[in-house]
Amino acid sequence: MESIDLGKRKVNYSLKRSKRKTLGITVNAKGQVIVTAPDYIPMDKIEEVIQKRKNWIIEKVQEKESNLQIQPKRKFLSGESVYLFGRQYYLKVIKSNDYHIEMGHNRITFYVRDLDEAEAKVSEYLGNEFRELIAYKTAECLEVFRDRYSIPVVPEFKIRKMAKRWGSCTKDGVINLNPMLVAASAECIEYVIFHELTHLLHDDHDDEFFRTLKSVCPKYKYLKEKLEKETVLFEE
Numbered sequence: 001m002e003s004i005d006l007g008k009r010k011v012n013y014s015l016k017r018s019k020r021k022t023l024g025i026t027v028n029a030k031g032q033v034i035v036t037a038p039d040y041i042p043m044d045k046i047e048e049v050i051q052k053r054k055n056w057i058i059e060k061v062q063e064k065e066s067n068l069q070i071q072p073k074r075k076f077l078s079g080e081s082v083y084l085f086g087r088q089y090y091l092k093v094i095k096s097n098d099y100h101i102e103m104g105h106n107r108i109t110f111y112v113r114d115l116d117e118a119e120a121k122v123s124e125y126l127g128n129e130f131r132e133l134i135a136y137k138t139a140e141c142l143e144v145f146r147d148r149y150s151i152p153v154v155p156e157f158k159i160r161k162m163a164k165r166w167g168s169c170t171k172d173g174v175i176n177l178n179p180m181l182v183a184a185s186a187e188c189i190e191y192v193i194f195h196e197l198t199h200l201l202h203d204d205h206d207d208e209f210f211r212t213l214k215s216v217c218p219k220y221k222y223l224k225e226k227l228e229k230e231t232v233l234f235e236e
């Protein structure tokens with residue numbers, strides 16, 4: 001595995017040498033970058049081509065990563081349950097010629113062409129629901145936060161799978177939210193967003209941090225506990 005720094009992020013890629021005449025870059029479904037290059041092209045030339053296409057590569061990797069299965073190691077079979085925004089739904093998978101979803105009170109029914117498709121369809125559905133909620137929740141929380149505090153950067157929100165964290169915030173204002181939060185209730189998701197927004201002003205979890213957090217999210221202690229109770233932490 002090779003590694004290259006593309007400015008915004010470091011990317012690992014596997015290099016395959018081949019007899020083909022051109023250099024190709026692909027990003028597979030898992031977000032892994034594969035570079036195929038003719039034998040005679042030297043490393044520095046390969047890296048130059050990768051750098052030239054870095055925006056495309058980063059965009060693709062992020063897109064694939066956010067489409068990754070939201071709840072890993074799940075097959076999503078009938079009778080299992082899925083958690084969506086703090087509620088438990090029983091899952092029903094039915095074979096049908098046209099793909100659609102029916103939402104019941106405590107049941108979600110997926111009509112799929114092929115039962116093997118269910119896993120991907122449920123993941124896709126949860127992913128879309130999450131993206132939709134995140135889009136307006138982040139805007140709402142940001143507005144509340146900016147009413148009280150002036151922040152040094154306009155944050156950019158991204159959905160990114162992380163092994164042990166619900167959210168993270170980088171120095172340049174990129175706030176990552178874990179797609180596993182789809183199982184959490186909306187108020188707990190808000191808490192995570194406020195927590196990360198607070199990191200724009202305070203790096204550490206010191207008294208100042210919690211004072212700021214409390215001012216925008218008064219129930220933060222309760223919500224943190226609730227989040228831990230209602231979500232299962234990562235199996236990865």
Ligand SMILES: [Zn+2]
Nearest residue numbers: 195196199205
């Ligand atoms: Zn934190």
